[in-house]
Amino acid sequence: MKHKDTMRTFYPRARRQCLAWPSLRSLWRGRQWLLAALVTCCGGMLAPSTVALAADTEQAEAWPLRRWQGQEHDTSPVLSQRQPASRPWQVCAIYPHLKDGYWLAVNYGMMEEAARLGVGISVAGAGGYNDLAMQRRQVEACAADPQIDGMLLGTVSYDGLGDLLTSYAAAHPVVALVNDVGGQAVQSRVGVPWYELGRETGQWLARRHPAGSGPVTVAWFLGPRDAGWVLFLDAGFRDAIAGSDVTLATVQWGDTGRSVQRQLVEDVLDTHPDLRYLVGNAVMAEVAVSELHHRGWQDRVGIVSAYMTPGVYRSLARGSILAAATDFPVLQGRLAVQQILARLEGRPAEPYVGPDVALLERDQIQRFPAQWTVPPAGFNPVFQVEPMSGPQ
Numbered sequence: 049m050k051h052k053d054t055m056r057t058f059y060p061r062a063r064r065q066c067l068a069w070p071s072l073r074s075l076w077r078g079r080q081w082l083l084a085a086l087v088t089c090c091g092g093m094l095a096p097s098t099v100a101l102a103a104d105t106e107q108a109e110a111w112p113l114r115r116w117q118g119q120e121h122d123t124s125p126v127l128s129q130r131q132p133a134s135r136p137w138q139v140c141a142i143y144p145h146l147k148d149g150y151w152l153a154v155n156y157g158m159m160e161e162a163a164r165l166g167v168g169i170s171v172a173g174a175g176g177y178n179d180l181a182m183q184r185r186q187v188e189a190c191a192a193d194p195q196i197d198g199m200l201l202g203t204v205s206y207d208g209l210g211d212l213l214t215s216y217a218a219a220h221p222v223v224a225l226v227n228d229v230g231g232q233a234v235q236s237r238v239g240v241p242w243y244e245l246g247r248e249t250g251q252w253l254a255r256r257h258p259a260g261s262g263p264v265t266v267a268w269f270l271g272p273r274d275a276g277w278v279l280f281l282d283a284g285f286r287d288a289i290a291g292s293d294v295t296l297a298t299v300q301w302g303d304t305g306r307s308v309q310r311q312l313v314e315d316v317l318d319t320h321p322d323l324r325y326l327v328g329n330a331v332m333a334e335v336a337v338s339e340l341h342h343r344g345w346q347d348r349v350g351i352v353s354a355y356m357t358p359g360v361y362r363s364l365a366r367g368s369i370l371a372a373a374t375d376f377p378v379l380q381g382r383l384a385v386q387q388i389l390a391r392l393e394g395r396p397a398e399p400y401v402g403p404d405v406a407l408l409e410r411d412q413i414q415r416f417p418a419q420w421t422v423p424p425a426g427f428n429p430v431f432q433v434e435p436m437s438g439p440q
Contacts (some may be wrong), residue, residue, distance in 0.1 A: 090229070116400045133435065137197045138196055139198045143202045153378045154380055159265065161381065177274065203229050213229070214325065236388070241280060242277040247284035334363065
């Protein structure tokens with residue numbers, strides 16, 4: 049059965065902590081939890097509007113997918129999971145936040161694919177990597193809801209949720225999304241090892257500045273210290289620059305909110321005026337563009353991003369950012385829906401699958417379709433997609 053294009057309700061981007069409501073369990077019940085939370089949290093500021101999600105979009109191109117665990121060198125095709133749902137499944141999706149364009153891109157791919165395949169999804173965000181307690185409450189609420197058939201989880205902590213997931217995953221599919229989860233608490237993982245993103249970023253610098261070419265100094269901006277992905281990103285980057293003439297002048301940690309990253313950039317530039325590169329998380333790269341222009345330093349300090357967001361993509365296309373790694377976050381959102389649907393319907397599913405990693409410069413940005421990496425201009429987060437209405 050070919051789905052018709054479906055109009056889905058969305059709400060314009062809310063304040064950053066909008067989804068960090070105190071009583072998630074009670075709001076979740078009755079499936080009205082999200083709307084109630086948004087209206088309560090944002091003081092009635094949210095005016096509903098609609099967006100058409102293309103439910104019959106076909107996969108016209110081959111996605112650059114790779115098995116990232118166990119069969120890393122297996123060149124056989126990754127299983128295609130484009131079959132629509134056979135019944136009205138309902139899934140909860142829990143993100144670390146929607147404060148930057150990376151998770152907005154994941155949301156776009158996820159909700160468009162859900163509409164196309166007929167899977168119902170409700171989205172919640174913890175409000176940031178520093179709020180493990182909020183995400184634990186969200187996981188508990190999802191697990192306690194008898195109307196939820198499975199969980200998509202972008203965790204804020206590598207080992208902070210295992211105790212909640214083990215019993216739930218014994219009877220329900222749980223798919224880790226983007227950020228890995230420790231132990232055996234999930235059946236599938238969709239994403240890219242963050243080590244690879246760090247390694248690609250470091251290799252780009254190492255190729256430009258091999259041993260003997262003359263030392264260059266770098267400020268390395270990670271993310272929150274407690275976020276699981278940060279340590280993997282750091283390890284890959286450090287391994288890649290080892291033996292080159294790239295040296296770390298400073299390492300900065302902090303939440304990936306814009307205000308935090310802007311302050312870090314300003315402080316680093318004040319303290320280390322002779323830096324050659326600002327390298328690290330995408331939010332840092334976005335805010336660094338304007339800060340360097342403000343100081344007139346855009347031609348003396350280069351910016352390199354370890355992953356891609358819409359802001360980084362635009363700045364890369366303009367030449368304001370020298371290079372950026374991408375793990376195709378839109379495709380990860382789509383893959384997550386496909387994998388959890390395969391688990392729900394008893395079809396074969398991949399244990400750990402994700403896009404390949406690419407490092408792009410300005411003249412390489414057209415190597416891949418933009419819609420694999422960034423949502424359409426003006427896209428706002430979608431928090432609810434209803435499942436198909438009945439059996440096909």
